[in-house]
Amino acid sequence: HSPAYESRCESGGGREREGKKKRNFLDDTILVGDSGVGKTSLLVQFDQGKFIPGSFSATVGIGFTVQWFLFQIWDTAGQERFRSVTHAYYRDAHALLLLYDITNKSSFDNIRAWLTEIHEYAQTDVVIMLLGNKADMSSERAIRRDEGERLAREYSVPFMETSAKTGVNVELAFTAVAKELKHRAIQHPNEPKFQIHEYIESQKEKSGCCSYF
Numbered sequence: 268h269s270p271a272y273e274s275r276c277e278s279g280g281g282r283e284r285e286g287k288k289k290r291n292f293l294d295d296t297i298l299v300g301d302s303g304v305g306k307t308s309l310l311v312q313f314d315q316g317k318f319i320p321g322s323f324s325a326t327v328g329i330g331f332t333v334q335w336f337l338f339q340i341w342d343t344a345g346q347e348r349f350r351s352v353t354h355a356y357y358r359d360a361h362a363l364l365l366l367y368d369i370t371n372k373s374s375f376d377n378i379r380a381w382l383t384e385i386h387e388y389a390q391t392d393v394v395i396m397l398l399g400n401k402a403d404m405s406s407e408r409a410i411r412r413d414e415g416e417r418l419a420r421e422y423s424v425p426f427m428e429t430s431a432k433t434g435v436n437v438e439l440a441f442t443a444v445a446k447e448l449k450h451r452a453i454q455h456p457n458e459p460k461f462q463i464h465e466y467i468e469s470q471k472e473k474s475g476c477c478s479y480f
């Protein structure tokens with residue numbers, strides 16, 4: 268996570284954790300992916316609308332958390348040594364945002380391992396979204412957009428590229444997941460099913476995302 272968030276992560280994260288049991292009406296969404304892909308930065312951009320550049324300091328265990336409407340969004344550590352801590356959070360998660368860094372091939376190659384882990388520890392109906400972050404760094408791109416799309420299709424999960432720096436598609440990622448969870452919870456039998464893929468495609472065009480890619 269970014270250094271400016273250190274105090275909030277350590278004290279705020281703890282407080283929220285204690286309160287978790289009491290507020291189990293909230294839908295839990297967690298951010299997962301290799302260390303350094305930008306999970307903390309994405310959540311900071313979503314919550315504060317800003318990007319804090321600078322030296323990178325890794326999240327320890329569970330990072331900070333944001334409450335948004337009826338959603339509780341948790342940042343997690345990407346480092347292997349905290350995996351047992353983060354696994355405990357998978358079980359309660361209603362949605363998982365799985366990130367890789369478009370400039371880092373190994374973070375993309377590790378997505379399959381992350382998905383295996385998710386399927387092992389998370390609930391079977393968990394909403395998963397794949398995000399290729401750092402889309403602003405096009406000159407250092409190591410993973411083409413269509414490679415991300417292909418992997419997402421293979422696992423039948425929605426996909427988009429995001430930038431925690433410019434904010435592109437950040438709000439869309441969270442709102443698409445929120446809409447999917449809301450429709451699942453209150454869907455009436457005769458109502459057409461919410462189509463997350465179609466929603467993302469229609470909104471992506473509006474956000475002008477594609478000029479970055």
Ligand SMILES: Nc1nc2c(ncn2[C@@H]2O[C@H](COP(=O)(O)OP(=O)(O)OP(=O)(O)O)[C@@H](O)[C@H]2O)c(=O)[nH]1
Binds near residue numbers: 302345
């Ligand atoms: N250019 C650019 N840099 C980014 C972006 N997102 C994150 N970064 C940078 O990448 C580094 C790592 O970002 P973090 O948000 O701390 O990564 P993390 O996934 O939370 O890492 P862990 O806490 O170890 O799991 C930081 O230096 C960020 O400033 C982005 O979208 N664009």
